[in-house]
Amino acid sequence: MPEPEPPKDEGAIAPTGTGGTMDLATSDGAGLEGLDQGDGKGPDEKARSLWSDAWRDLRRNPVFIISGLIILFLVFIAIWPQAIASGNPLSCNLSKAQQGSQPGHPFGFTAQGCDVYTRTVYGARASVTVGVCATLGVAIVGTVLGGLAGFFGGFSDSILSRVTDIFFGIPVVLGGLVLLSVVTSSSVWPVVGFMVLLGWPQISRIARGSVITIKQNDFVQAARALGASNSRMMLRHVLPNAVAPVIVVATIALGTYIALEATLSYLGVGLKPPSVSWGIDISDASKFIRNAPHMLLWPAGALAITVLAFIMLGDAVRDALDPKLR
Amino acid sequence: MTIIEETSSVPTPRSGDSDTTPLLEVRDLHVEFHTRDGVAKAVNGVNYSVSSGETLAVLGESGSGKSVTAQAIMGILDMPPGSIPQGQILYRGQDMLTMSYEERRKIRGRKIAMIFQDALSSLNPVLSVGYQLGEMYRVHEGLSRKAAKAKAIELMERVNIPAAKARVNDYPHQFSGGMRQRIMIAMALALEPDLIIADEPTTALDVTVQAQVMDLLADLQREFNMGLILITHDLGVVADVADKIAVMYAGRIVETAPVHELYKRPAHPYTRGLLDSIPRLDQKGQELYAIKGLPPNLLKIPAGCAFNPRCPKAQDICRTDVPVLDPVTEQDGTELPGRGSACHFWKETIHG
Numbered sequence: 001m002p003e004p005e006p007p008k009d010e011g012a013i014a015p016t017g018t019g020g021t022m023d024l025a026t027s028d029g030a031g032l033e034g035l036d037q038g039d040g041k042g043p044d045e046k047a048r049s050l051w052s053d054a055w056r057d058l059r060r061n062p063v064f065i066i067s068g069l070i071i072l073f074l075v076f077i078a079i080w081p082q083a084i085a086s087g088n089p090l091s092c093n094l095s096k097a098q099q100g101s102q103p104g105h106p107f108g109f110t111a112q113g114c115d116v117y118t119r120t121v122y123g124a125r126a127s128v129t130v131g132v133c134a135t136l137g138v139a140i141v142g143t144v145l146g147g148l149a150g151f152f153g154g155f156s157d158s159i160l161s162r163v164t165d166i167f168f169g170i171p172v173v174l175g176g177l178v179l180l181s182v183v184t185s186s187s188v189w190p191v192v193g194f195m196v197l198l199g200w201p202q203i204s205r206i207a208r209g210s211v212i213t214i215k216q217n218d219f220v221q222a223a224r225a226l227g228a229s230n231s232r233m234m235l236r237h238v239l240p241n242a243v244a245p246v247i248v249v250a251t252i253a254l255g256t257y258i259a260l261e262a263t264l265s266y267l268g269v270g271l272k273p274p275s276v277s278w279g280i281d282i283s284d285a286s287k288f289i290r291n292a293p294h295m296l297l298w299p300a301g302a303l304a305i306t307v308l309a310f311i312m313l314g315d316a317v318r319d320a321l322d323p324k325l326r
Numbered sequence: 327m328t329i330i331e332e333t334s335s336v337p338t339p340r341s342g343d344s345d346t347t348p349l350l351e352v353r354d355l356h357v358e359f360h361t362r363d364g365v366a367k368a369v370n371g372v373n374y375s376v377s378s379g380e381t382l383a384v385l386g387e388s389g390s391g392k393s394v395t396a397q398a399i400m401g402i403l404d405m406p407p408g409s410i411p412q413g414q415i416l417y418r419g420q421d422m423l424t425m426s427y428e429e430r431r432k433i434r435g436r437k438i439a440m441i442f443q444d445a446l447s448s449l450n451p452v453l454s455v456g457y458q459l460g461e462m463y464r465v466h467e468g469l470s471r472k473a474a475k476a477k478a479i480e481l482m483e484r485v486n487i488p489a490a491k492a493r494v495n496d497y498p499h500q501f502s503g504g505m506r507q508r509i510m511i512a513m514a515l516a517l518e519p520d521l522i523i524a525d526e527p528t529t530a531l532d533v534t535v536q537a538q539v540m541d542l543l544a545d546l547q548r549e550f551n552m553g554l555i556l557i558t559h560d561l562g563v564v565a566d567v568a569d570k571i572a573v574m575y576a577g578r579i580v581e582t583a584p585v586h587e588l589y590k591r592p593a594h595p596y597t598r599g600l601l602d603s604i605p606r607l608d609q610k611g612q613e614l615y616a617i618k619g620l621p622p623n624l625l626k627i628p629a630g631c632a633f634n635p636r637c638p639k640a641q642d643i644c645r646t647d648v649p650v651l652d653p654v655t656e657q658d659g660t661e662l663p664g665r666g667s668a669c670h671f672w673k674e675t676i677h678g
Contacts, residue, residue, distance in 0.1 A: 051452075154406075218442055218443075218444055218448040219448050219449055219450045219451075221442070222442050222448040222449075222513075224400075224401075224402050224434070225400045225402050225439070225442075226434060226435035226439055226440070226513060226514070227431055227432065227434035227435025227436060227465065228435075228465060229431060229465075232465060236450075236461070240450075240453070241450070241451065241452055
């Protein structure tokens, strides 16, 4: 935050008539401007908003830079895995099952004789897709529901809060075992849908609390008093002020959704073969951990780094958006 | 949002059209808050009116209901817990309490605007002041972003903000307290409303800036011939600006008077107490007078006159009968226009 308080003294403006005052005011203004620029701002520097301030903080934060680079790399190989892995993750050769590192196959082979390196690279796509889509879905559903409940309060709020409590009571893994075991599709969407279904209450609570806090600010009342409609108050005056904690929690949650996808796949209810996913590979490899630990370590390592990167990013974003927490 | 009513854009001369009906009239307004501990009666039958070009000062302690009345007029009371069981708020003869939400919203900002006490918290911290000023035009008149910004600069110049063009993209925290209050005033003025309600516009400011802001407000009011309701607890602020004063206590108006009359000859013991508690240079060294006791708990307002537990003149009748706002006359019975007092003993207070 820049220095909040320019000097209180506006100079001796004593408006007597409009014509005369203008001159007084402008001549006085020159002095005021000088004072303002005295407190650390360059003359050309533009006014900064919360977001541009946060961005400034982030750019200087090594945690953000490291995690950001990892995530960029992940997104890159998720979109274009062929760039660094030429093989086919589904072409396997049983004769090479469980073999270790070889030229051209640096990470060795799986129990089915597939190339671990290729599968690990291709596995990023499932993880990133699930993580990003689930987070977006959760953030949108949670913000909309929580925001509306917080803004309007009353009966709808009570209903939503109880529904939230019910969803909070469902254990994620148990819920996944029950709900996803009936799904036969091998695409990522049932998994994403399940995560949105169980994940939105977390965001909804945060959004609701944040909106209630912001709603009580005078500027929202002022907007109402000056004739703003409900939708304008919500979208222009409440939401931009209330969205920061949602972004922080959602970024951190992204990492946990990726881990959750792996957990569900490991349990056999998440993504299913022929999908390529770190969770599936970890699950397959865990049976052979004593003979061929390389099959487990590579996908597990990739998963751990990915989750860590997103959680670090969330931390950095939180620090930037709420400097008081540091 | 392109429907523009005929008076919204051009400052039409407003002197002729309000001779018969006042701009705003509050009739027997009651406001209650339903709380866990019972019903708090914040406003108990307030009557007042404002005409174009007139300034009404509403004076009272914290909790006397002056701000709640203003919020009821603006329609920004939180309901629930608040409710308006009784009363009318007439804007040019139309009862706003029976209007639809949309009709009321169109009056807000365009016809009646409000200036808030704390300008920093009343401005949105994530939007630049230029955007917030321009928003008035964009929402109510459908102007483009660019045109709205030009209008915003014009407004900032009108309220004497130096280097308006350079500062239009600044954020509220970059302005000083007095400048922020000017921005609030500019925002309320944007659509040249008929009536402005200023809820303690200078309370958060230091004394030198207070005078500037009050002068600015008075100038602009004169320029646009607006009605102004000035809510304050500061007797010093109103003396120069107001035309008439309504003194509120425990949700009722206890005295009304033209401004100078009130200072000269108060007709209610509460007003007298307020005036006596202003520090005066010629009483240097003496103990400062204070009204004994505390304002009443709105959950259980005392029977009879609400002021009776603190009143030096209280008699038995004050503990049983609620005094009505009687017209105040001279000793010989000649009427004093605009004066009224809700005291059983107003004669003794003003003449005795």
